[in-house]
Structures are given as structure tokens and as C-alpha cells.
Amino acid sequence: MVDIADQASLVEQSLLEAALRNSKQNTETIKPTGYCLYCGDPVEGDLRWCSVECRDDYERDQKLKNM
Numbered sequence: 571m572v573d574i575a576d577q578a579s580l581v582e583q584s585l586l587e588a589a590l591r592n593s594k595q596n597t598e599t600i601k602p603t604g605y606c607l608y609c610g611d612p613v614e615g616d617l618r619w620c621s622v623e624c625r626d627d628y629e630r631d632q633k634l635k636n637m
């Protein structure tokens with residue numbers, strides 16, 4: 571006999587993992603340009619944002635665009 575509660579949590583888990591993989595891929599495929607992707611300030615090395623705030627705002631904007 572299959573435990574339905576166990577199955578449901580398995581499905582939830584794999585959906586969550588897929589969502590996490592997707593959001594990771596989305597930001598990792600963006601190439602660093604030397605400038606903050608959000609505000610355009612120059613950044614060093616292969617950084618893509620000048621601050622955590624810019625990265626969070628950028629990712630929030632991306633999510634809104636995809637809705």
C-alpha cells in the first residue's frame with residue numbers, strides 16, 4: 571500500500587528542486603559585463619552587481635518580468 575502523504579511530499583520536493591534549479595540557471599547564464607546589471611555602476615572582476623541590494627532588486631525584477 572502506498573502512503574499518499576509520502577507521495578505528495580515527494581512531488582512537492584521535486585517541484586521545489588526544479589524551481590530552484592531554474593532560478594539558479596537564470597542568473598548563472600548572465601555574463602558579467604564589468605558593470606552592475608541593475609544600476610550600471612562599474613564593478614570589479616566577474617561580479618555582476620555592485621551590492622547585494624542590486625542583485626536582489628535585479629532578481630526581483632526578473633521574476634516580475636517572467637510572470
Ligand SMILES: [Zn+2]
Nearest residue numbers: 606609620624
Ligand atoms: Zn548596482
